[in-house]
Structure formats: C-alpha cells, structure tokens
Amino acid sequence: MNTNVAVDAQNVGKIYGIGNSAVTALGDVSLSIQKGEFFTLLGPSGCGKTTLLRCIAGFETPTSGAIHLSGRDITHTPPNARPVNTVFQSYALFPHLTVAQNVGFGLKMLGKPADEVTKSVARVLALVKLEEFADRFPQQLSGGQQQRVALARALAPEPEVLLLDEPLSALDLKLRKEMQSELKRLQTETGITFIFVTHDQEEALTMSDRIGVMSRGALLQVGTPHEIYENPADRFVADFIGETNFLEGTVADGKVRIGTGDVLDVALKVQTGAVTLAIRPEQVSIVPTGSGIAAKITETTYMGTDTHYTLALDDGSDIVARVQSNTTQAHKVGDAVAIRIGTVQVLQS
Amino acid sequence: MSKPSGQRSKGVNGWLLSTPALVLLLLAASGPLLIVAAYSVMEKGDYSGVRWVLSGEGWFRVLFERDIFDQTVSLADANLSIFWRSVKLSIATTLITFFLGLPTAWFIATRPASSRAFWLFLITIPFWTNLLIRTFAIMEVIRNQGILNTALMKSGLISEPIQILYTDTAVLIGMAYVYLPLMVLPLYAAVDRFDFKLIEAGYDLYASRWQILRRVILPIIKPGIIAGSILVFIPSLGAYVTPRVLGGGKNMMIGNFIELQFGQGQNWPLGAALSTVLLLVVLVSLVVYTRVSSRDNQDG
Ligand SMILES: Nc1ncnc2c1ncn2[C@@H]1O[C@H](COP(=O)(O)OP(=O)(O)OP(=O)(O)O)[C@@H](O)[C@H]1O
Numbered sequence: 342m343n344t345n346v347a348v349d350a351q352n353v354g355k356i357y358g359i360g361n362s363a364v365t366a367l368g369d370v371s372l373s374i375q376k377g378e379f380f381t382l383l384g385p386s387g388c389g390k391t392t393l394l395r396c397i398a399g400f401e402t403p404t405s406g407a408i409h410l411s412g413r414d415i416t417h418t419p420p421n422a423r424p425v426n427t428v429f430q431s432y433a434l435f436p437h438l439t440v441a442q443n444v445g446f447g448l449k450m451l452g453k454p455a456d457e458v459t460k461s462v463a464r465v466l467a468l469v470k471l472e473e474f475a476d477r478f479p480q481q482l483s484g485g486q487q488q489r490v491a492l493a494r495a496l497a498p499e500p501e502v503l504l505l506d507e508p509l510s511a512l513d514l515k516l517r518k519e520m521q522s523e524l525k526r527l528q529t530e531t532g533i534t535f536i537f538v539t540h541d542q543e544e545a546l547t548m549s550d551r552i553g554v555m556s557r558g559a560l561l562q563v564g565t566p567h568e569i570y571e572n573p574a575d576r577f578v579a580d581f582i583g584e585t586n587f588l589e590g591t592v593a594d595g596k597v598r599i600g601t602g603d604v605l606d607v608a609l610k611v612q613t614g615a616v617t618l619a620i621r622p623e624q625v626s627i628v629p630t631g632s633g634i635a636a637k638i639t640e641t642t643y644m645g646t647d648t649h650y651t652l653a654l655d656d657g658s659d660i661v662a663r664v665q666s667n668t669t670q671a672h673k674v675g676d677a678v679a680i681r682i683g684t685v686q687v688l689q690s
Numbered sequence: 691m692s693k694p695s696g697q698r699s700k701g702v703n704g705w706l707l708s709t710p711a712l713v714l715l716l717l718a719a720s721g722p723l724l725i726v727a728a729y730s731v732m733e734k735g736d737y738s739g740v741r742w743v744l745s746g747e748g749w750f751r752v753l754f755e756r757d758i759f760d761q762t763v764s765l766a767d768a769n770l771s772i773f774w775r776s777v778k779l780s781i782a783t784t785l786i787t788f789f790l791g792l793p794t795a796w797f798i799a800t801r802p803a804s805s806r807a808f809w810l811f812l813i814t815i816p817f818w819t820n821l822l823i824r825t826f827a828i829m830e831v832i833r834n835q836g837i838l839n840t841a842l843m844k845s846g847l848i849s850e851p852i853q854i855l856y857t858d859t860a861v862l863i864g865m866a867y868v869y870l871p872l873m874v875l876p877l878y879a880a881v882d883r884f885d886f887k888l889i890e891a892g893y894d895l896y897a898s899r900w901q902i903l904r905r906v907i908l909p910i911i912k913p914g915i916i917a918g919s920i921l922v923f924i925p926s927l928g929a930y931v932t933p934r935v936l937g938g939g940k941n942m943m944i945g946n947f948i949e950l951q952f953g954q955g956q957n958w959p960l961g962a963a964l965s966t967v968l969l970l971v972v973l974v975s976l977v978v979y980t981r982v983s984s985r986d987n988q989d990g
Pocket residue numbers: 357358364365366384385386387388389390391392393540
C-alpha cells in the first residue's frame with residue numbers, strides 16, 4: 342500500500358435505519374486522500390458529506406466497506422482511539438472550561454504530563470492568535486474567536502487527520518474569507534491532512550488541493566480545482582461548480598450542431614449521437630450581428646466588474662454571457678447581437 | 691437621565707397595590723416562625739405549653755442533659771444519635787435518588803420530544819397521591835407478609851421473611867421513593883439543556899466513557915444536581931410521616947423527635963429549639979446552593 346495515503350476509503354456504504362425507513366446516505370464511496378493534503382468534500386445538502394466524515398471520525402460505522410488510516414484498518418475503531426480530530430460545525434466547545442482548558446482537553450485525556458499540556462496549549466493558541474483569551478470561557482468570545490478555539494482544540498493533539506464539517510458556515514462573509522486563508526495557513530504550517538466539508542463551491546475551489554464532488558451518496562468526481570472546473574465529469578459537476586450554460590447538440594462530421602443550426606468546432610471524444618455542451622459564461626462573448634450565432638439580449642445584471650447578459654438564441658434556448666463591464670459599451674435588453682463561444686466541454690447526454 | 695414620571699408612579703402604585711399581600715405574607719410566613727423562636731427561649735410549662743419566663747434551658751437541652759440526681763451535665767447521646775441518624779438517612783436518600791434519578795432523567799431527556807411529557811407525567815403521578823397512602827403502599831410491599839417477602843419465599847430464595855419494616859432500610863426505601871421526583875425533575879431540566887454534541891467532542895478528543903461522564907457531563911449538569919440534592923435533602927431531614935410509619939416508634943428522625951417534645955415529651959421549648967435548628971440548617975443549605983449556582987452562572 343502507498344505510504345503516502347492518509348485516509349483510504351474502500352467501497353464505503355452507509356444505510357441509516359432498517360426496512361421501509363432505511364436511508365442510503367452513502368452508496369459505494371472509494372476515495373484515497375494523500376498525507377498533507379487539503380481535501381474538500383463538496384456537494385449539495387443531504388448528499389452524505391457529513392456521513393462520510395463521521396465514518397472517518399468513528400461516530401458512525403459503515404454498513405459496508407472499510408476505512409484505513411495510514412494503512413491501518415480503523416473501520417471499527419472507536420473515535421477516542423483514532424488519531425483523528427473533528428472541528429464541529431456548532432463548535433461544541435466545553436462551556437465549563439476556559440479556552441486553555443478546552444484546547445488542552447485532548448492532550449490531558451491522552452495522559453500527557455501537565456507541563457507538556459501547558460506548553461502545547463500555549464503554542465497552539467499562538468498559532469490561532471488567541472493567546473490573550475486563554476482564561477476566558479467560550480461564551481465570552483465572538484463567533485469567530487470560538488471558531489478558532491474549536492480549531493485549536495482539534496489541532497492540539499496533533500492528529501494525523503483533521504476533519505472540518507462546514508466550520509465556516511456560521512460566520513459572516515468577511516470573517517469567512519479571513520478564516521479561509523487562516524485555515525489554509527494552518528494547514529500549510531502544521532502539515533496535517535485536512536478533510537474539509539462545504540457546500541460552497543467557491544470556498545472549495547479557492548482552498549483545496551483536491552476536491553471530491555458528491556451527489557446523493559456517491560462520489561462523482563475527484564480532482565484538483567482546476568480539473569473539476571475546466572473538465573467536469575458530468576452535467577451535475579459542471580452545474581454545481583461555477584455557473585454553466587448547457588446546450589443540447591448532435592455530433593456530425595466531427596463537429597457539433599446546436600439547436601439553432603449553427604455548427605461549433607470542438608474537441609470530441611464521441612463521433613455520433615446527442616451530446617450536451619457545457620459552456621462557462623466567461624467563454625461566451627458578445628459580438629456584432631452577423632459575426633456569430635444570432636442572439637437577443639433578454640436580461641442584464643450589473644455585477645460590478647462584470648456584467649451578466651442573458652441571451653435568447655433562435656431555437657429558444659437561453660445562454661448567459663459574463664463580460665467585463667468596462668471593456669464593452671453596455672447592451673440593452675432587446676438588442677439583437679451575436680455570440681461567439683470559446684472553450685466548450687462536451688458531455689455525454 | 692431621569693425616568694419618565696409615569697413609570698415611576700407605576701412602580702409606586704405597584705408597591706401600594708401589593709401591600710396587603712405583602713403584609714399577609716409577612717404575617718403568615720414569619721409570624722409562626724417568630725412564635726417558634728420565642729417559645730424556644732422560654733421556660734417549659736408544667737404539663738405542656740410554656741411559661742413566659744426567659745430561659746436557655748430549651749436550647750441547652752438540644753445537645754446536653756442533666757443528671758436527675760447530681761445535676762452533672764453530659765452530652766445527650768440519645769439526641770445526638772437521632773441527629774446523626776437523620777443526617778445519615780437524608781444523605782443516603784439524596785445519594786440513592788441521585789443514582790436512580792440521573793439515568794431516569796437521562797432516559798426521559800433522550801426520548802423523542804413528543805413522548806417526554808408522558809414520561810414526566812409518570813414521574814409526577816405520585817405527587818398527586820396522599821403521602822400517607824404512598825407510605826402505606828410501601829409498607830405493604832416490604833412487610834413480612836408483604837409482596838416482596840412473599841415473592842422471595844415462593845421462589846425459594848429465602849425461607850424466613852426478611853425483616854425490613856421498622857428498620858432504617860425501610861425508612862430509606864420510603865424516603866427514596868417519596869422524594870425521587872424531586873431529584874428527577876431538576877436533573878431532567880439540566881440534562882435537557884445539555885448539548886449532546888459535547889459527548890461526541892469529548893469522545894473525539896480521546897476521553898473514555900467514564901472521563902466523559904466525569905469531565906464533561908457531570909460538571910455541566912452540576913446546577914441540576916445541586917438543586918435536586920437540596921430539594922431531596924431538606925424534606926428528608928425534616929421527614930415525619932415516613933420514619934413514623936416505616937421506622938416504627940424507635941427509629942426516630944428529627945421530625946419525630948420534635949413531635950415528641952410537643953406531645954408526650956411535654957417540652958415545648960426544646961421542641962421549638964429543635965425546630966429552629968432544623969430551620970437554620972435548611973437556610974444554610976439554601977444559601978450555599980444560591981452561592982454555588984450563581985457562581986456557576988457567572989463562569990459557565
Ligand atoms: N442519523 C440519521 N438517521 C437517518 N438518516 C440520516 C441520519 N443522518 C443523516 N441521514 C440522512 O442521510 C443523508 C445524508 O446526510 P448527511 O448529513 O451526510 O448530508 P450532508 O451532505 O452532510 O448534508 P448537509 O450539507 O445538509 O449537512 C440525508 O438524506 C440524511 O437525511
């Protein structure tokens with residue numbers, strides 16, 4: 342087995358309940374996460390992200406399959422015997438303990454001598470910049486500070502893997518951005534493998550080394566943010582990651598003919614049949630009538646640096662173009678224009 | 691900033707309106723207490739009642755006795771053993787109700803929200819029944835020809851009935867049964883507020899089950915434990931009916947001892963002094979409780 346693998350999930354399935362009320366939370370998930378990796382599980386609500394994380398933490402036992410940690414089978418190991426710590430979404434800080442006592446809890450339970458605990462706590466509190474709050478109680482801290490305590494508490498025992506279940510979802514946008522880079526920094530500094538759960542695709546794209554996209558208990562695609570964005574495996578991934586236009590087309594003579602009759606010259610893996618074209622809004626440019634596919638502007642949304650135009654094609658399909666606001670003179674609703682399409686992903690329909 | 695006058699006059703009106711109630715409350719609550727306190731420092735009457743002469747004899751007799759012949763003073767061993775039994779039985783009752791009450795409260799708090807009211811109702815049912823009837827019910831269970839002994843003998847486990855009735859054990863069983871709800875309810879309130887995610891957090895941070903109980907659950911539900919303990923300890927200490935019925939005449943507790951002074955003993959000042967002592971113990975417990983729980987609210 343590859344010694345660089347931190348977590349290896351093999352055909353993990355999880356069914357909650359029995360009989361008629363059984364819910365399949367995880368179908369058959371296989372996944373290898375490298376040591377020192379910032380890995381993100383991304384997917385819509387209810388797709389099984391938390392369930393997979395809880396299986397890795399040990400709070401749930403998979404119904405089928407096995408989980409290995411650095412080569413050891415931990416499928417049936419209780420959470421307190423796994424060198425894995427969790428940052429809970431609700432933080433779950435101990436209200437009766439000070440910040441320092443919270444952070445030192447894991448080390449104390451591991452039976453570390455008191456002076457060693459004190460030293461480690463001081464070091465980790467410095468890492469998350471909370472030194473001056475050591476003697477406060479959790480409820481005397483702001484949400485962002487509590488978040489850092491939760492992080493510090495999970496980092497202090499120096500786990501092999503840190504699990505983070507939507508740790509930023511309770512923070513406001515500004516704090517969230519701040520914590521994103523903070524998390525990234527902590528991960529680089531500690532070298533600990535992070536498994537991060539989110540349903541925010543932007544967060545996933547900016548923070549991760551690799552992303553696993555999940556839907557309905559299945560892992561659809563695993564890859565770097567670039568791969569996932571530029572080369573989505575299917576329509577679901579393309580739709581979930583960033584905004585995407587979908588156009589139906591048919592393959593003929595190595596080219597794709599779309600509904601309007603226009604023909605696009607794209608790289609093809611298939612030679613015949615129906616395909617779906619996934620086109621990012623920034624790959625659509627607006628050009629004068631006659632020099633591209635005829636379109637009519639039906640909606641404009643000014644977004645600051647960018648403007649989003651919704652255009653109707655002749656066959657009735659809609660396509661969204663994202664154009665830099667300052668480089669074009671603004672188009673109005675009702676304007677007849679033409680569009681040109683850059684990079685296109687061809688998906689099997 | 692000055693308060694709007696309307697608000698102030700409303701406050702004054704509020705006090706005025708509640709004056710009759712307050713006067714009644716003061717008279718009804720403190721009047722009898724004052725009488726008790728006054729009786730405790732008077733001379734004992736010939737048969738009962740008091741003579742209106744100041745005397746420390748009532749208080750003296752709480753702890754000491756005089757030899758009838760040579761008037762030498764010695765500690766009143768009988769009194770001390772009654773105090774000791776009362777405290778011992780009350781502490782034991784508190785412990786028993788705690789060890790039975792915590793799992794019960796935990797069980798109720800972890801039921802689906804819809805069925806919790808039902809379980810709480812079951813717990814409070816005994817409250818709606820007369821104490822004497824409940825105590826006689828317990829007697830029916832533990833007496834020599836009672837349900838327990840009959841069942842044990844029929845099953846061949848014992849050949850002679852076990853004498854439980856009229857022992858301290860009987861008093862303990864009775865008090866634990868009677869006061870269990872007073873322990874369960876505050877414990878339930880505390881466990882209900884407990885965030886069960888903290889157990890997962892502890893388990894994730896390498897704590898064993900025992901450590902989770904000791905370092906996470908118990909410290910967090912401490913206010914409920916203290917409230918329950920005081921609610922059980924105070925009435926246990928002053929219990930009268932249960933030790934009277936289940937303990938028989940000999941296994942007296944303070945409550946029975948006080949009654950004795952006002953009845954057969956014909957020593958009202960001593961009874962009044964004993965009552966005052968009991969009241970002071972209760973007050974001290976309450977003060978300790980308020981201190982501890984308000985400190986708890988401050989730091990967590
Ligand atoms: N304890 C449970 N008992 C029964 N079903 C459960 C349980 N926990 C989760 N499920 C179900 O399993 C599925 C996956 O849940 P999970 O919590 O893993 O989703 P998620 O991806 O984390 O969603 P979210 O983004 O909303 O947190 C859901 O359909 C959920 O209803």
